[in-house]
Amino acid sequence: SQQGEEDPQALSIQEGENATMNCSYKTSINNLQWYRQNSGRGLVHLILIRSNEREKHSGRLRVTLDTSKKSSSLLITASRAADTASYFCATDAGPPFWSSGDKLTFGTGTRLAVRP
Amino acid sequence: DGGITQSPKYLFRKEGQNVTLSCEQNLNHDAMYWYRQDPGQGLRLIYYSQIVNDFQKGDIAEGYSVSREKKESFPLTVTSAQKNPTAFYLCASTPRGVSNQPQHFGDGTRLSIL
Numbered sequence: 308s309q310q311g312e313e314d315p316q317a318l319s320i321q322e323g324e325n326a327t328m329n330c331s332y333k334t335s336i337n338n339l340q341w342y343r344q345n346s347g348r349g350l351v352h353l354i355l356i357r358s359n360e361r362e363k364h365s366g367r368l369r370v371t372l373d374t375s376k377k378s379s380s381l382l383i384t385a386s387r388a389a390d391t392a393s394y395f396c397a398t399d400a401g402p403p404f405w406s407s408g409d410k411l412t413f414g415t416g417t418r419l420a421v422r423p
Numbered sequence: 424d425g426g427i428t429q430s431p432k433y434l435f436r437k438e439g440q441n442v443t444l445s446c447e448q449n450l451n452h453d454a455m456y457w458y459r460q461d462p463g464q465g466l467r468l469i470y471y472s473q474i475v476n477d478f479q480k481g482d483i484a485e486g487y488s489v490s491r492e493k494k495e496s497f498p499l500t501v502t503s504a505q506k507n508p509t510a511f512y513l514c515a516s517t518p519r520g521v522s523n524q525p526q527h528f529g530d531g532t533r534l535s536i537l
Contacts, residue, residue, distance in 0.1 A: 338523055349427075349513055349528030350466075357523065395465055399523075410456070410481065411526065413465040 313396060313417040321422050326383040328417040330396030331376075337399040339372055340411065341381050344393045353381075353394075386421045393418050425450045429514050429529035435537045436501065436508055444499045444532045446514035453519050455497040456526065459483060460511040469512075472497055473520060501534065509535050 314329045330339070338357045342350040356363045356372045356379065363370045369382040383390055397411040427448045436442045446455065454473045458466040468481030472491040486505025491497055501508045511533050515526040 340525060342526075347511075347531070347533075349429075349530045350515075350526070351528070352525035355523065355525055397466075397526075410468055410471055413458075413467075415463075415465040 313394070313414045315417060316415070317418045317420070319420045319422065320386055322386060322388055324386055326386050326390070326419055326421070328381045328394050328419070330379045330381070330414055332379075332396075332398050332412075332414075333377065334398075334400060336374070339370075339379050340397045340399075341368075341370060341379075342395045342397060342413075344395065344416070346392075350395065383419075386419075388421050388423045391419060391421045427514055427516055427527055427529035429512075429532050431532060432530070434532055434534045436534060437537050439503045441500055441502050442508075442534070444501070444512055444514075444534070446497045446499065446529060447495055448497075448514075448516045448527075449495065450516060450518075450527060451494070452516035452527070453494070454517045455491070456515040456517075457481075457487075457489065457497070457499045458513045458515065460513060460531075466513060469499065 312331050320326050336358050338355055340355045341353040344350045354365050354370050356370050367384045372379045393416045395413050395416045397413045430445045456471040457469040460466050467483050469487050470478055470481055470489040472478035475491055475494050478489050478491050488500045511531050513531045514529045517524045517526050
């Protein structure tokens with residue numbers, strides 16, 4: 308089953324604009340991660356935010372986490388054509404779901420296209 | 424360079440045939456994972472292994488089998504019982520379990536039916 312749902316499914320912006328993607332999940336989590344996937348390639352880890360953190364930055368990336376709303380957002384500032392990819396959130400179950408095992412549950416992804 | 428190597432990049436399966444996808448890592452990671460990705464979809468977990476000689480079923484294990492005889496290797500066999508095998512298969516690893524650790528991915532194997 309897929310716990311995370313990204314929104315929007317697809318996003319097209321002009322180079323230099325900001326891109327915001329959202330992720331909602333259903334059960335409590337230990338942490339939430341964001342990954343990028345270029346077409347036909349494997350996933351690349353971008354950032355991990357723990358359940359007791361509210362915001363995290365890495366370069367042009369800003370991730371927020373609202374555990375009360377079971378949602379997270381990924382903001383890419385000053386986008387570049389090279390940011391064109393699919394972006395996925397993934398969650399690691401927290402209590403009382405420890406028995407689900409040490410595994411990530413991925414969302415369905417947001418396809419981002421950045422026009423030069 | 425450390426990383427995960429998946430082979431082959433493209434694979435074709437005939438009706439009734441078993442095929443094996445290779446995944447090798449030189450990261451000295453304990454845990455390894457196999458995912459299936461269908462077009463426009465997220466990743467679904469097939470099998471995972473946290474230690475040599477042990478593995479667990481994921482969400483969609485039917486029609487697949489794995490082995491973990493060596494720490495570096497986690498091959499996936501797509502059996503003839505898997506009626507819809509056409510997909511992109513991704514292998515990943517982490518130093519231990521996933522909690523608070525990013526997964527490292529290979530570049531995938533694309534499997535099609537002849």
